[in-house]
Amino acid sequence: MSMVEDIEIIPREGEDAEEITSRMGRPMTVVTPSEDQTFDLNLEALETILLHPKVRDKPVAVVSVAGAFRKGKSFLLDFFLRFLEAEGEPDWLGDEEADLTGFPWRGGSERETTGILMWSRVFLVPRGEGRDPIAVVLMDTQGSFDSQSTVKECATIFALSTMVSSIQVYNLSQNIQEDDLQHLQLFTEYGRLALENTGEIPFQHLIFLVRDWSYPYEYEYGLEGGNVLLKKRLQISEKQHEELKALRKHIRSCFQDMSCFLMPHPGMKVATDRRFTGRIKDMETDFVTSLKELVPHLLRPEKLVVKQIGQQLVTCEGLLTLFKVYSEIYKSGELPEPKTMLEATAEANNLNAVSLARDLYNRVMDSVCGNEAGFIPSDEFEDAHLKTMDRAMELFKSTRKMGGEGFSERYVEILGKDIQEAYVRYKAANDSKNIFKAAKTPAVLMLLGFIAYIFGTVFQLLGMTNFMALANTLLGLSFMALIVWAYSRYSGEGRGIATVIDSMATHTWELLFKPSVSKYVSPSSLSQIQRTISTVAAPIPSSTKKNA
Structure with missing residues (x-):
């Protein structure tokens, strides 16, 4: 039996052969970035893909690739396509001279993919007698941290793809570094905020895919070496700082299963030749060998992970509903704005300065007209208030903070509001002592x-x-x-x-x-x-x- 069932394509009125072929398999944008830093859902494209009569009621496995921009995500997905289109053939890589086609990719330093792309053909993979085949959906995502995307846009794309996928491939370059884990923590927490707290682990399978791995003498290429590396990177020890421990506990709590795969560099011709078109013969042998191990590991019928919500299998039609619900949550503005590490640190610095200045005001005013002090006339009280407020403001301004003066303006307003509220309390307390x-x-x-x-x-x-x-x-x-x-x-x-x-x-x-x-x-x-x-x-x- 063929590993992938064919889906009958029903011609539409006035549709020619070329349009039918295009509809059988092409990348379609399902989530599009908008000018107001939110994302629009392409319902027409999603309905065309997911509501096809052959797949709409089938359990779905969603394989998504996410990570930094210009790291080969689309390039990798096209090998996933080759495997699925080969319908179980051992030599699924095909002709060594053939160009690599499918999701758009190219060499260079500028981003290629924006939003979220989904392959228009859903592949039906049989699971054996008496069981529904699995509908396999492939998704490509906009790369993170390019020069045109905000932190919110990066977090939304990564979080949304993680929420709807059953297998999320976290595409990394050269190693698993601490900042990679910090970004993963930010993105997954942004996704977890949008989900109801059911007490269950929110996301399914995550695979760290480390590209261009240069240390096979320490950890060998492939899944075995990758899992040893991952275990070491996520290890928690008594000597670690609490922040590092919390980061690792968070990541472990977000995914039902995690693994890691180490891939070698594909070769200098792939990286530097602008005429490279994806031909197998131009790639290093180690890279091709790793491809033959990685892709079947993810896409063989027994390895596919079906999307689940609360122990219930999700169908293609159910996946469409998830896209609608999750996109509305992110567009509603109810979620907090994600911050860069600089913004978060600057915010903490400024809040600490506000706290120090507020404590100074309270301490001085307590000595002037607190519970243990007697009544002072109104003119003396006002004079003490104004002088103490000036001292508090001066302390805030002189405290060293990150973010610059423009960033601190909002916190000056917060301090002023806090002092005004304290002033009202102290005035009422002082007046109450006036016999x-x-x-x-x-x-x-x-x-x-x-x-x-x-x-x-x-x-x-x-x-x-x-x-x-x-x-x-x-x-x-x-x-x-x-x-x-x-x-x-x-x-x-x-x-x-x-x-x-x-x-x-x-x-x-x-x-x-x-x-x-x-x-x-x-x-x-x-x-x-x-x-x-x-x-x-x-x-x-x-x-x-x-x-x-």
């Missing part, structure tokens, strides 16, 4: 009543009964207002009436009594009296109580 302010209303009402009583007595002695009645009325109103105010304040009922009485008492103080007090008592003496009384009347700190 004169708290007792102003009852003092004014009692003073009014006392004055009315004095004048009433004088008018009675002088026989001025009308004025005496007026004074007694004022006396009664004063004490009645005092009783109503006290009841409202201590019972919580009739707060509106108490507020009106407070307002009337304040106006009475400002118009009648304050001018007289200011005439005979200096402001500094009055402030000192207020502070002394407030300090004496302030609650005893808990530490003092314990000592007592």
